[in-house]
Amino acid sequence: MxxxxxxxxxxxxxxxxxxxxxxxxxxxxxxxxxxxxxxxxxxxxxxxxxxxxxxxxxxxxxxxxxxxxxxxxxxxxxxxxxxxxxxxxxxxxxLLRDRLDQDGKYNFLATISIEEEMILEEDRVALQQRLQLGLDQLSSRQREAVFLRFYEGMEYAEIAQVMDITTKGTYKLMARAIEVLRTKLDKADFSTLFVLFSFKLFG
Missing domain, CATH: 1.10.1740.10 (RNA polymerase sigma factor, region 2, helix turn helix motif)
Structure with a gap:
């Protein structure tokens, strides 16, 4: 059968x-x-x-x-x-949508969540705080683009469609976000953040 x-x-x-x-x-x-x-x-x-x-x-x-x-x-x-x-x-x-999308003045929450078993508690809390400080330096639009790219796995053209911007604008938005993170975080934390992104560890 x-x-x-x-x-x-x-x-x-x-x-x-x-x-x-x-x-x-x-x-x-x-x-x-x-x-x-x-x-x-x-x-x-x-x-x-x-x-x-x-x-x-x-x-x-x-x-x-x-x-x-x-x-x-x-x-x-x-x-x-x-x-x-x-x-x-x-x-x-x-009515304010165009202006809001342009200057990023809307809320978009993005927090990093590190699993307890991944690292010792004391180190985990300190690392999570440092990474969160880096994320907090991004504009809401940048955080949204980062979330859609790394958590939802969207391509740049797809992010552009969702956020109602051009694909070129999406590349610029992501490039600025990565540059901010690179500037605000040391090399080790910057690398760790992108490892966490790959695990989709947004809280």
Missing amino acids: DAKVRVSYSPDDYWKALKGGDGKALEQLYRQHADALYNYGSRFTSDKEQVLECIQSLFVTIWTRRSNLGSPANVRNYLFKALRVALFKNNKLQ
Whole structure:
């Protein structure tokens, strides 16, 4: 008797299905992305309920407008960008969005979390404090770009899409962020920070 083959569906598959009226596809798309969206959205505001409401509202809107939806090049990036816009609107910042994106004057929280088993407690606390001081020197836009690049694994063009800037602008933003970190941290801490980035150790 043949073993059952488990079929894996991509976000694009679910997107096409929900456009055709498949409610289960919407549910699966939500399950695939809800945690990542919540993690991302929580960095703009400490109001967790607001983040949850925006995510739920986003998926309700997708469902109610499914017949008019296009087919995004990348579903995950579409959802991240849509949530970002929704949070800005919810915070009554939409009219200031261009200025906010230009000078980075919005909140984006990024903290480093070092697992206890990785290093002795005393050294861990001291290292975490030094690395956090370095991260705190970045603008919110720089922290957001760093988060999307190293935690979400997005390419520069994808970051540009989510943050609504040019790809060239993303390269400049990342270059400035790395230069700030290189300046503020000693060589060993700078290297350690990027090792932690690779482990996705954002708190």
